[in-house]
Amino acid sequence: MKLDATLVRKLAAKVGTPFWLYDAAIIRQRIADIRHITSTPGVQARFAMKACPATKVLREMANAGIWIDAVSGNEALRALRAGHAAGNEPPVVCFTADVFRDNALDVVLKNNLLPNIGSPGMVRQLATAGYRGPISIRVNPGFGHGHVNTCDTGGPSSKHGIWPSDLAAVRDAATKAGMTVTMLHAHIGSGPQFAELHENLARLADEFAALLPQFPALTAVSLGGGIPHHYRDRENQISIEPLRELFAACRAKLCAAAGRELRLEIEPGRYYVAPAGTLITTVHDVKRTLTNAKGTGETFAMVDAGFVDLVRPAMYGSYHEIEVIGKEGSQTEPIVVAGPLCESGDVFTRSGGDELLQPRDLPRPEPGDLLALRDAGAYGYAMSSNYNSIGRAPQVWVEPDGTAELISRRETIKDMLKAETSERL
């Protein structure tokens, strides 16, 4: 779907660039897709809110009955403030982490959240903090796939979860400390190919079925997130319909192995929000280098967004489609799109982790043109930073009737200095 050029220009004039544009209709469609594949009784979807923690998005999830997977004390607090229920009956906000830091333990205890522990020593930390109650264990299943190696979360090289041979000891330590293991969980990778995901989820359900006899108090099993989004061919997304049948079959298998009813959970993040978010940026200049003995000359479109806004290309070599607003269909030439940061890696057109540049065939932009970096709704604003003291860009939410709302303003120098202090210790 093409962006509405008039609306984008109007919003850019109002809030300045760069800014984030969220299309409410797309988020709602993606929520509907997930609700459909989890519509079998006993199957529950969560939103891994790390992908896009805006209150507006969290409220959409709450209204649709989607539960939350939070990874920090503050993420959990954001979810609670947005209207998600506290408590563990049912555990609407699940706290999944490998390390408790800052206010995490405090938030878990005060709000009675279900802790999903990813490291054996966390049982001791929970006990010391005075926690007694249900816990979930995040298992490293020993296999998995991500869209890049750093997003693969299963296997001997993964820092996530507890290795299967340690599970019995963790269960015993938990029981001794007055805790009950009520959920087993695994997240086998973020954004793999759909076929890999399907195969891995089925395998995971089998492995969990084999573990069930060791966990007599289990009430739920979570297969994690990881439903991919097709960034390179955004108009041709793979149908996730087969997952409905898969989840129904996995749950049936698990219930049969347990001899009782179990809840089956999933917790995608990216799938709900990736296509709904666009980063809009202005071209400030177009310049070039010439071919010499060191390499080929390039044409650079210098834009005002950088990896402080969208880090995925710099961090993983990720691809985001780029549109020159209002110039769709014009003749194209290879262009490198680069940002304002004092880093040569501040380039959005990259081909992978090891290569710096990959020029993109784009209509030749001119200073003043707006560019749209598409499919940036997941891990976009969420991973933005204050590097170079630039300040996070504003987020704008657009309803299907074209009404727009500013949901977070541009950060100012005041915001950045707010935490600075001069306290004698």
Ligand code: LLP
């Ligand atoms: N559950 C757990 C425990 C997770 O660690 C994650 C993602 C998810 C669910 C959601 O995965 P998703 O459905 O979004 O693939 N920054 C990277 C992705 C890192 C994902 C980390 N964990 C990126 O931009 O691709």
